[in-house]
Amino acid sequence: MRPVEDLGSSHGWRRQRGVLGDGREVFAKSGPASEVFASEAAGLRWLGEAIAVPEVIEARRDRLVLSWVREERPTxxxxxxxxxxxxxxxxxxxxxxxxxxxxxxxxxxxxxxxxxxxxxxxxxxxxxxxxxxxxxxxxxxxxxxxxxxxxxxxxxxxxxxxxxxxxxxxxxxxxxxxxxxxxxxxxxxxxxxxxxxxxxxxxxxxxxxxxxxxxxxxxxxxxxxxxxxxxxxxxxxxxxxxxxxxxxxxxxxxxxxxxxx
Missing domain, CATH: 3.90.1200.10 (Aminoglycoside phosphotransferase (APH), C-terminal lobe)
Incomplete structure (x- = not known):
């Protein structure tokens, strides 16, 4: 992943927007190794069987990479x-x-x-x-x-x-x-x-x-x-x-x- 924008930190995790080698935009969170990212990935995959969620691209103990969600105004x-x-x-x-x-x-x-x-x-x-x-x-x-x-x-x-x-x-x-x-x-x-x-x-x-x-x-x-x-x-x-x-x-x-x- 090539980082292109630093999105600051939240709850001690670094947040970034990046681009993969195939051109896909992604969102990444990184921080100290723990089970928290695997837990979030499992929850996203489970919810994603029934509703729109970002795709889990990578889930490691120290990093989670998701597909980028391009936001729009609610209607x-x-x-x-x-x-x-x-x-x-x-x-x-x-x-x-x-x-x-x-x-x-x-x-x-x-x-x-x-x-x-x-x-x-x-x-x-x-x-x-x-x-x-x-x-x-x-x-x-x-x-x-x-x-x-x-x-x-x-x-x-x-x-x-x-x-x-x-x-x-x-x-x-x-x-x-x-x-x-x-x-x-x-x-x-x-x-x-x-x-x-x-x-x-x-x-x-x-x-x-x-x-x-x-x-x-x-x-x-x-x-x-x-x-x-x-x-x-x-x-x-x-x-x-x-x-x-x-x-x-x-x-x-x-x-x-x-x-x-």
Missing amino acids: PVAAERFGRSLAVMHRAGADGFGAPWPGFIAELPMDNSPAAGWPSFYATRRVLPFLRQARLSAADVAAVERAVERFPDVAGPAEPPARIHGDLWSGNVLWSGGTGVLIDPAAHGGHRETDLAMLALFGLPYLDRVVGAYREEWPPADGWRERVPLHQLHPLLVHVVLFGGAYRDGLMDAVRRVLAL
Whole structure:
């Protein structure tokens, strides 16, 4: 790969645009050797069976090379196409809650080992591990733990494992080819409402069109909007761990809303 543009760094990884010998443009991330790039590559290949993602060209312990995504402006039509594709991806399903590869969200490891049902998986593999890493007061920790105890009662109707992105904020959706292209997944078998809640957390262009088209393709279970704070607990805890107390108030507001369900 011949580097042609330095795109800066993120989470300690160097990011570059490059050109291969055959003229193809690529995106490359490099950094200290770890399992994180292999995990991302596995997730992209898995999601790519059902939705638009970059092609994985190379995955090494110290570098990941993907096909370059040429971005364009989002449009209502592209948003609707993305919403339908997202539902198709979720419906493609998973063998269980979790994944057969190590999980990461940004540079933070996540436990992808299986659990019997989604409330248990979400509590023991997603929320509680990050609660132990967050620097919260004893009172805040106790409140989150009370919310966790309510997961079996407030999770809504049981659903089979969905094929989810797992870190679906707006920065991980690139608009290209008339639809949304997914990047940087924390992919695993999970609950499809998790991806919808993550999109709502930080917003997305034409989100109402995305959700409307999704609902036409595969309507979420009744009460899904009320459960959005439940599914936002994990990403908010991740942000508290990564960036500190600036996200504490958002987390505790979501906790209060879960406790009120």
